[in-house]
Amino acid sequence: MKYKTIISREQPQGEPLLIATCKDDETFIKKAKQLLSDAGVQLKELSKLDYETAKKKLIEFDYVVEKEEPSLEDFRKMASLKMAQSVENIVAHSDLCMIINKIKCDKKQKNSIIFYQQSTNKNARETVFTGYEEVTDDFYNEFQEMTLVLIDSLQFPGEWADRITTTGLSVSYEQDDLMGMVITAQMEIPGLNCPLNLNTPFIKFQTYCNFKGISEDVTLDGRCEQLLDNIFEYSKKYMQGESKKQQLSLLSDG
Numbered sequence: 001m002k003y004k005t006i007i008s009r010e011q012p013q014g015e016p017l018l019i020a021t022c023k024d025d026e027t028f029i030k031k032a033k034q035l036l037s038d039a040g041v042q043l044k045e046l047s048k049l050d051y052e053t054a055k056k057k058l059i060e061f062d063y064v065v066e067k068e069e070p071s072l073e074d075f076r077k078m079a080s081l082k083m084a085q086s087v088e089n090i091v092a093h094s095d096l097c098m099i100i101n102k103i104k105c106d107k108k109q110k111n112s113i114i115f116y117q118q119s120t121n122k123n124a125r126e127t128v129f130t131g132y133e134e135v136t137d138d139f140y141n142e143f144q145e146m147t148l149v150l151i152d153s154l155q156f157p158g159e160w161a162d163r164i165t166t167t168g169l170s171v172s173y174e175q176d177d178l179m180g181m182v183i184t185a186q187m188e189i190p191g192l193n194c195p196l197n198l199n200t201p202f203i204k205f206q207t208y209c210n211f212k213g214i215s216e217d218v219t220l221d222g223r224c225e226q227l228l229d230n231i232f233e234y235s236k237k238y239m240q241g242e243s244k245k246q247q248l249s250l251l252s253d254g
Helices: 023-040 051-060 072-084 086-093 137-142 146-154 158-162 206-211 222-239 244-253
Strands: 004-009 019-024 063-068 100-104 112-117 127-130 162-172 177-187 196-199
Touching: 004 072, 023 051, 051 063, 072 177, 072 244, 086 244, 100 137, 100 222, 112 222, 137 146, 137 162, 137 222, 146 158, 146 177, 146 222, 158 162, 162 222, 177 206, 177 222, 206 222
Parallel strands: none
Antiparallel strands: 004 019, 004 063, 100 112, 100 162, 112 127, 162 177, 177 196
């Protein structure tokens, strides 16, 4: 049957961002499960998905789902998305007031998913950017520096650093001020095939505590805050198309 299902997402500016082109129902359901899982849908709900249920769920999370005949131009657009993050659509993000709430970095693929809003208002709509290219080495290395913050915060032995990989940062704000953060990571356990998932408690930044006159036994110091600022900048550049593949391409062209 010659049809395809196109998943896209409305953008605050510019054309809708193409997410995936699925050649059949099975491929569509598989992609839908991935997107819904990233959005926080429980695994129990995902196990019962058929085409129509998956479509309704995606629409709830502001995705656009269309089924239509494939064209050469559509496949060109899809190829462009995979190669360069569809830079002409993503560049619209650079003009936004962007408040980043959460950053995930896949341990194996080294791509990133970024959750952001246009204000710190609790009712502000959260947008999810899913990157498919590997992040730059600078982005990944800075992200992994958070492992040392986790070790210090949880009072783990320093030699565990080589066994721990940071996979997520969840940041909270009070009005426009950075308030605190939770660090998520995976730790390799000798003799076991599956890693141990780790989450720090919610830890406030020392700057915030000083400003509010709060005393906390464990805080995130100025070095951690600067590291987070660097990661925010790399995240914004990644959303505009900067990736390891792009950097290597520029080097080879030079």
